[in-house]
Amino acid sequence: MEYNFREIEKKWQKTWEETNAYKVQNDFSKPKYYVLDMFPYPSGAGLHVGHPLGYISTDIFARYKRLKGYNVLHPMGYDAFGLPAEQYAIEHGVHPAISTEQNINNFRKQLDNIGFCFDWSREVRTSEPSYYKWTQWIFLQLFKSWYNISTNKAEYIADTLIPAFEKEGSKIIDGRRADLQPFTAEEWKSFSAKEQGDILMQFRLAFCDYGIVNWCEALGTVLANDEVINGVSERGGYPVEKKKLRQWYLRITEYADRLLEGLQRVDFSDAMKEMQTNWIGRSQGAEIAFEIFTPNSETRKTPINTAIPEYYQILKEHARENRKNQTVSEDILWQRLRNNQLGEKVRRQHPIQGYIADFAFLNSYLVVEIDGDYHNEKEQKIYDDARTKYLGEFGYKIVRFTHNEVENNTNEVIKTIKTALDEQHKTSSQPSPQGEGAIDSESPLSSRRGVGGEVLTVYTTRPDTIFGVDFMVIAPELELIDKIKSEAQTEAVDEYVAYVKSRSERERQAEKKISGCFTGAYAINPFNGKEIPIWTAEYVLAGYGTGAVMAVPCGDERDYKFAKQFDLPITNILGEKFDGENANATKDAILENSDFVTVKPMKEATEVILSELEKRGIGKRKVNFRMRDAAFSRQRFWGEPIPIKWIDGVAIPLNEKELPLQLPEVDSYKPGPEGQGPLANVKDWTDQHLETNTMPGYAGSSWYFLRYMDPHNDQAFCERNVSDYWNQVDLYLGGTEHAVGHLLYSRLWTKILFDLGYLGFDEPYKRLVNQGMIQGSSRFVYRLTLKITSIPEFDYSTLPQLFISRGIVEQIENNDINGMISSEAFAEFNSILQTERKKYSTFFIEPSSQAIAKLHVDVNIVDGYELDTEAFKKWKPEFANAEFILENGKYITTSEVEKMSKSKFNTVNPDELVNKYGADTFRMYEMFLGPVEQSKPWETKGIEGVHRFLKKLWRLVFDENKGAIWTEENPTDAELKTLHKTIKKVGDDIERLSLNTAVSAFMVAVNELSDLKCHKRAVIEPLLILLTPYAPHVAEELWQIFGNTTSILDAAFPTFEEKYLKESTKNYPVSINGKMRTNIEFALDADKAFIEETVLKNEIIAKWLEGQTVKKFIFVPGKMINVVI
RNA sequence: GCCCAGAUGGCGGAAUUGGUAGACGCGCUAGACUCAAAAUCUGGUUCUCGCAAGGGAGUGCAGGUUCGAUUCCUGUUCUGGGCACCA
Structure with a gap:
């Protein structure tokens, strides 16, 4: 009997569906395990081999945990809102719901092929009203909550904030919002609804504010940073400018400290924790106010x-x-x-x-x-x-x-x-006034004002370097610039600011060319009165700190380069630690040139300066975060409507009974007026004063893992006793691209729901593993563009396209001079043409490197590097008459590793591989490719080896000619050793998600059993259980053949027994000076003296020792021996 | 630019805690079976010098620590991911 994988896989997939083998019950009596894949967006391009990599990994893990006796939740669903569907709708007029549904159906069909153990009865889709009802409901909870710093958690505004206002005015929030004026209880009660609403808005966890976006007038939309290139839109090349729009935000900054703290309690990779930590960017430093003067002002003393x-x-x-x-x-x-x-x-x-x-x-x-x-x-x-x-x-x-x-x-x-x-x-003589403080602004810091009443507040993490400040740099978008720029610099400043306006944040930071502009104004060092020129430069962003930095060129690389570029003086406060050539960011220098902190170590100086700043009221300690509040609205159609009405400028939440607030039918998906979303075009919508923004992509994905626990509940997003049972996701697998977006947001939502009492845990993911990307290995062909100069009115379309094999192109390019094909190479090339294709011999070809174009070719018509020329001709109509210049009778392509993408023709469809080799082979091969965490290019070739392994396994049970050959004999020690070695290895490997090495272990086991001619059920059957997570179909088939009546899916994972692996001797590697020279076998309990004596007498070792004395003899029991001479 | 990760034979990769570098598979190669091919099986396969025995080099690059480094440290190059409206 042959290994007929097609039949076997079809049979078992059908059986498992009929028996509801993957249905998961909320059975609180069993130990639970929750395995989750990151939420997929159902793209129109369908699945390529990169997608299932993570799903197969978790599928194996889930099946393994099931064999270990757990109740395993391993669900799947779709993050179904998203821009691509909306873009498609704009272009083709198809409702996003329809295209999304089609994509999902396609996605599902492809997934089913691979034999996953998802419980599909728990599927969720974020775009379903029954789902987004609860997204909206959670949003309302955020809207109704605030962060109480005295209890350090989110609370309902109605429960604690309003009562506090009514009782003792703004005391509870003193100092929390800079621009909020204190009020008494009576005042609060007398405020209008709008005034109260405005105050509460400053505390809501979901709140409205104004934000700056990349606005493209021509497209009528807001663009992401990476959609803006050199100041114009990537699509269409239209101009982009900054625009201020009303936006919703989530007050994630309130949770910055708790998000950091939570990282200590979860099992994420250090890299991942580091990325999140850096994103949150907590820093401790000082805010310092500098007086400003602009030389053209009337007076300098103020x-x-x-x-x-x-x-x-x-x-x-x-x-x-x-x-x-x-x-x-x-x-x-x-x-x-x-x-x-x-x-x-x-x-x-x-x-x-x-x-x-x-x-x-x-x-x-x-x-x-x-x-x-x-x-x-x-x-x-x-x-x-x-x-x-x-x-x-x-x-x-x-x-x-x-x-x-x-x-x-x-x-x-x-x-x-x-x-x-x-x-x-x-009046000529005026006594100098003394004392502190102007009042226009909120903070005593801002009260130090220069001419025109302006002050420059900078945030720095290094107050100790304040005497090394040689210039200031402020963000070009600060309004302060207009107030302080000098007359002489006005034109230059305006021009520079206009230039920066067209640049995206990303471009500004990545720009290697240092740019900047002097404002003409100076800041005064409060300690020594030094006049510090104030510059503006694009590398300083308005959103971080105060949007202004004090530049210390001797201690900061970027400041140093800036100073060099603009020829600014550099003060050395580091003494010998600064070599004048490179900035030194040390924190351990002894300060010099630093007034009253000269000769002090930096760490000490920090304290001295901080207290001095505070004493003088011109600075204060400050904890700063790089993270900003999360923008939570999009001017788009295909997202969750925000359940808010605007009545007289006050945001009124919808009643929870009115949820879900469903998306309306629209005529067009085009944006609304004034940068508003498409919903602004719907009269019925605006008549009700409903919010026209929708939620961003990460709304639905911030809590989906909770919905899987209780997917059909229409009374709650998830019943508390159910979430108490399933609890945290035990294993969460997905790409690092979500490191700071999705992961932080879902952690935030979980913490808020926990604070409000809807959950019993505040970290969603217990263990997080990042999967690498499967990259595409693209193939290219070279097309020669012929130019015929001898016949002026030549019809090029009659000419077949000519493709040159890689080797010949290299031959040409090796003679390449400055990008041009040299005349020698050209002559050679012409001669190739003449011998290869006589009919072209009369053509003259322009000698330009432009003549050869590199084109992507579909990897599926290339075998290794060799192009299937016949398939190529059929691939696209314009290639139907293609002619080829071959090398050794073959057309050889060239390759490059790129992102797997349809546009690069390097996608490999899993369906075809499953059809050719079976799901079991495909699953194992994806795993065999390498560690889950690592990115690697896809190469189909190796799949044969895995397929051969499964056939070899099959042959342990069946012989082609003899049929069934398995026996009921008792296993030998050698066979048991192989089995138990494999039990241990496979179990350990799965636990640490080293799924590739487990595949090797299976191969080794089957190779060894084949060598031992072992066909014993007692050995093979446990092996099948081990194999079940990887290749469930073939495992179940053989399991049933062995006469089992229950499913192998519910078998018990075999127990490893040490006794079968016990060894009494070890073949020690013996090295001389760390170089391995020979192996000698010793009993494990042999003592060092005996070993040393034996080793030194050994023929090979003795030869190396000739004439040398042994300096040291190193013996590590069970490991190795090293002789040092 | 900033943050994170990675780099090992012709290729994917292994070496779990500093202890025999290259497991397993692909490819290549020689052979068996076959009229032949496929399938299957057996052997070889890091590079290099050598008929061999055996030697030398070798884990991106340059250093360092150590009896011993793919593994730890410093610097550096390249590749990939992220940088807040792609998901």
């Missing part, structure tokens, strides 16, 4: 520091409240004074010393006060006088008006102020 430091906090809060409760007259005056209308910047509600001035012209030392009538009362008069006197001592002059004057005689009032200002300007 009146600042106007408040008494101790009062600053109190004054600030009062000032804020005052500004919120502006009187009519104050507002009128503000409108007339603001924006330099009188030629000078004015501040309102500004603290000066211990007071709050209504309006203050700091440069002119003029304060304007507006009083009600009660100021005329005696008590108030005394108070006012005292204030006037007090401020006078600090050089301020006060002018007063009543509300009445301002309201009814505004012009007069303005005139008076102007006069007073002029007078102040005439």
Whole structure:
């Protein structure tokens, strides 16, 4: 009986389907194991051999765990929302749901071929309303939650935040949001719905804000960074610019610390943990405020520091409240004074010393006060006088008006102020004001202001190098630039900023050419008053830190290069550690040229500087994260609708009973107006004020692993007792491309659902393994483009295309000079032409390297490197009359390893291989290719070897001529040794997912049993169980032939017994100076002295020792012997 | 540019903890069976010098640690993945 894999596989696949062999029950009494593959996107291109690699690995692991007695959940489904379907819809008018469904059906058919043990009754699709109902539901939970830093977890806003506001105002969130003004409980209650909504929005875990996107007007869409190339769209080459759009975000930054902490509790590779850690990018450093001056400003000395430091906090809060409760007259005056209308910047509600001035012209030392009538009362008069006197001592002059004057005689009032200002300007000597703080901004840091009231706040992780700062670099998109640029530099700065606008973030960072532009402004080193030029350059991104860096060229490579490029001076604070040629990022130098920290070690200096900065109120310690909040909306159609209505500018969540909010029918998938998504075109949608953005691709995939546990539940996304049972995913397998996107987001969702009490665990994946990519091995042919100069009106289409074999092309190219074919090579080539194809001999061919084009050819019509020329002619119509110049009678192609992709014609379809060799062979071969984690190019050739192995296994049971040859005899020691060696090896290998070496182990076992002529059931049957995860069909077939009545899928994995492997001797390798010279056999319990004596007497060893003394004798029991001479 | 990974025969890869480099398979090659081919079986196959016995070199490259390094350390080159709207 022959190994008829087609029949066998068909039979068992049918049987297993009929018996529901892969159906998984939520049977809480059994130990569970959860094996998961990363969610596939059902692409239209279908499956190629790279896709199943991970699925086969997990399939083997799942089947193995089942044999080990676990209740194994191994589900599959589809991440079915996505851009390709939408793009296809735009181009072909086909509803994405329809094309997606077709793709899924195709996908499924291909998967079924390979014999996976997925429980298909648990399949999920993110684009099904029954699924995205729960995606929307979870979104609402995020929307309704905030992160409470005192309990360190997410809580419902209605449970803890609003009650706190109602009870004690904004106390609970003090300092959390820079731009939020404190309020009292009463104020909270008096706020309008919009005001309350705006405040709450700043705390929601799913929130709305404005973000900058790559906008392509011509395409009417937002583009990803990699879709932007040199400032134009990859598709179509249209211009791209930055655009500010309202977007939804997830407040992942609140979870930065917990996402880091969680990494310590999971079994991910170090590389993966490192990548996530770097992505989160926690750094400890300082924010430092530098005064700025621009030389063309009127004065360089600036009146600042106007408040008494101790009062600053109190004054600030009062000032804020005052500004919120502006009187009519104050507002009128503000409108007339603001924006330099009188030629000078004015501040309102500004603290000066211990007071709050209504309006203050700091440069002119003029304060304007507006009083009600009660100021005329005696008590108030005394108070006012005292204030006037007090401020006078600090050089301020006060002018007063009543509300009445301002309201009814505004012009007069303005005139008076102007006069007073002029007078102040005439006053020559002004005492220098002292104290801290302007109030416009949230932080005391921002209060150090230079001319024009500007300050440069930088974030640095190295405050210790502050005396080495030679220049500042700020991100080109900072609005600050416009305020500080000098007149002389304005044109250059504007030009540079415009250039950067067209560049994607990626391009900006990857750019090797250093570019930048001086703004004309300077920052002042707060410690030594050094003037530091402020530059702008594309390598500094606005999104990180404050968008500004202090450049220390002696200690930072990038800063050093920048300084060299623009010929900026470099201050050496590192002493000998800086060689003047290369920056040295050391943290262990003794500082030099560093004022009060000179001679201090850097680590010590960091502390000194930090406390000094804090003491002076110009800097503070700060923990910074590189990670930004996750953008959670897309201006697209094919995604989950966001269950939010906008009523009078307030986001109102839909009632949970209204879910799912289904996608509407649309006429066109084209984008809406003003950069909005297609949903903005749907009248019925906008009439209901529904959100027109949809969710991004990672929404559905952030929680899908939970849905598999309880896929048909319409009361909850997953019942708590079910998720308690299945718990974490025990093994999660997928590519590293998801390292920071999907994995962080799903970890975030899990943590939030855990905080809110819907889950009992806060890390979704216990063990994560990254699979490598299967790359394509592309094949190329060379086409010669002929140019006939002798016949002017030559019809080229009549000419057959001419293809040259690789060797001949190389021959030509070896004589290549500067990219041109040399005349010698050309003559040679012509002579080849003449001998090979006489009919071309009259043609003259232009000697240009352009004449030869390298074209992709379908790998499926190439055998190794040899092209099947007949198949090639049939491949595409334009090649029907192709002519070939061969070498040794063959057309040899050239090859390159690339990504496997249809456009490169290097995809190999698993269906064809399964059809030719069977699913069992295909599965084993994919594994045999190499370690799961490693990327490797696909090569079909080796599949024969694996197929031969299965046939050889089959022949242990059946002989071609004799039929069944298996026996019931008792196994010998040698046979048992082989069996148990294999049990151990295969079990260990599967556990550590070394699936390729397990295949080798099977081969070794079958080779050994063949050599031993072993046909014994007692040996082969356990071997079949071992093989079941890899080749379930053939294993089941032989299992049944041996007379078993139950399925091998539920057999018990054989137990390894040490006793069969016991050895009493070891054949030791003996080395001289680490070089292996011979082997000598010793008993395992032989003692060192005996071994040393024997070794030194050994003929071969003695020869090497001749005339030498033995310096050392190394004996590692059970391993090796080394003689050192 | 930044972060992560990888590099071993003609090819895919093995060597699990620093201890015989190249298991297993492909390919190639010689042979058996056959009229022949396929299939199957047996032997050989890192390179190099040598008739052989045997020697030398060798895990991207340059160094280092060690009795001993594919394995650890430093530097470097190349390839692949990611860099926030591809999934």
